[in-house]
Amino acid sequence: MQTERLARAIGGPVVRATPFTGRGYTPARRMIAELADGTTVFAKQGVNEYTAGELRREFANYQRLQGFFMPVFVGWDDDGGVEPILVLEDLSTADWPPPWTVDRVVQVLDTIGVIARQPVPGGVVELEEEWVGGGWQAVADDPEPFLSLGMCTDAWLDRTLPTLLDASAGARLKGDQLVHLDVRSDNLCFAGDRTVFVDWNHACVANPEVDRAFFLPSMVSEGGPPPEEVATVSPEMVAVVAGFFACRAALPPVPGGPGVRGVQRAQLTAALPWAVRALGLPSLGGA
Template identity: 25%
Template sequence: MQWTPRLPWQALPDDLRRRVEERLGAPVTGVDAVTGGFSAGFAGVVRTEHGPAFLKATSETVNSHGRALYRQEHSACRLLSATRASVGFLWGLDHQDWTVLAFRAVTGSICGPGWPPGQLDAVLRLLRETRITAPAALPPVTTLLREAFDAWPALAADPAFDAWPTDATGAALLPAQRWVALAEQARHAFTGDELLHADLRADNILWSDTGPVLVDWAYACRGAAAFDPIYLLLEVARVNGRPPEAELAQVVTAYGCADEDATALLAVFGGWFTWMSRMPPIPALPTLRDFQKDMARTAIEWVGARLPDRTQP
């Protein structure tokens, strides 16, 4: 997994640490920092006499986009706290240009990047067994991730874009308008009212003694439930270097998702990550663009392998 460097606890401003300790009700006596993800800032389990809590914090200066996501997650978690979704949210605070979120600490570790035997099955089972209707106040996935569904149309309208996917012979994998049509197909197919995490990667899933726990709910939204496992399987394909077709077939069956709609969503991811990977680098997130390029390549190759006139891998 490509990671972004994190700030240590002691690097946070003194007055911010005092505010956090006030909310915790006691001084911090120990810190177990964590790594992972693409959010520049602090993340770790802090210990006090009242027990542990997981905290994450960032600022406008450190990572303005990350701070916006933390505030977005704060709003989502307040809504989800009244549902059966298990997000473990405790509290959030804004202090000057900083935002801090606190959650119940989970004893466990990030799911293995190579997806050890049993872990992927357990996560997919969790997703199937915890499907719920999303709070109506959460945005639709097609609104929250509008850039994803609009990426191929935007690239098609950009005269400077000259990197349309090709096959092994150098021929166009699909005409530009076919990519646009797939994006529109997915926009309709994945509209729905079920709760989506919408950012499932190994670093957003903890493996605890009782099984997997989903964390980082900044992109919580409403949509068709198959969105989450298909996104997760794209991450698995990127890490393992091969598309998990057997698992995707199980998802298609379990969720009643048309096979061609699953392909259309993979096409959406290919366009979205292509679009994002072409943006200027972000100094605070030095590995992000490479990750996006890898995700784009994986999604596009998987779409190519799933086209009716092509041989499956």
């Protein structure tokens, strides 16, 4: 049945489908499908309501957007339930970071700029500002999960929270340009002379500084250079990024995504010291 649905999506026969284990953080089923001519493609299949909804959003964006920075769209099959299938070019042999070099970081930042300059077609949603920018307010409302990480003392948080809240409130999140909104190493690769971003389900209209700012802690957490060496980001946006991870990193595991909180903690480890430097805050006091 699976190969039949893949063949229907692709529009041609499929010899075999092999499970693919990547670094994705949702339980979506991933496969490499071999076609009759010996070429291969990559397929993602939903397994529950959440992953099915995300795949449908991603498919819609593939119908609206195009560019060298996206995988080549191959096909789609929607069962009307929880197992739609999206088929894309096979990038499994591309170069997936880490490790990071300054040149590679610049390639990613340049690609974010290219994406931001694309005409924005109808149907692309606007950024949900509160979801992205409300992190420090969530910490203020319930500081215990963040403090349980041991990255700072109660006294440090009491002293700095007003500044973090003010800075976050001053960040310019709205904009009229296209952003990917999930730029990190497991969502990008280097394929020849292309820098390709995958997982386009979160694409929206916003200030492209959001993409630059959220990419940098991911890169730093994997051994890349300090953000200040490769990009200029407003202190207000740095505060937003640190708050996004601060209010989430210690929450209970995400159903179906047990690795998400660990990734968020790693990015917070990079983002919080960055915010300290950017805002001129007192040094972190480890608990």
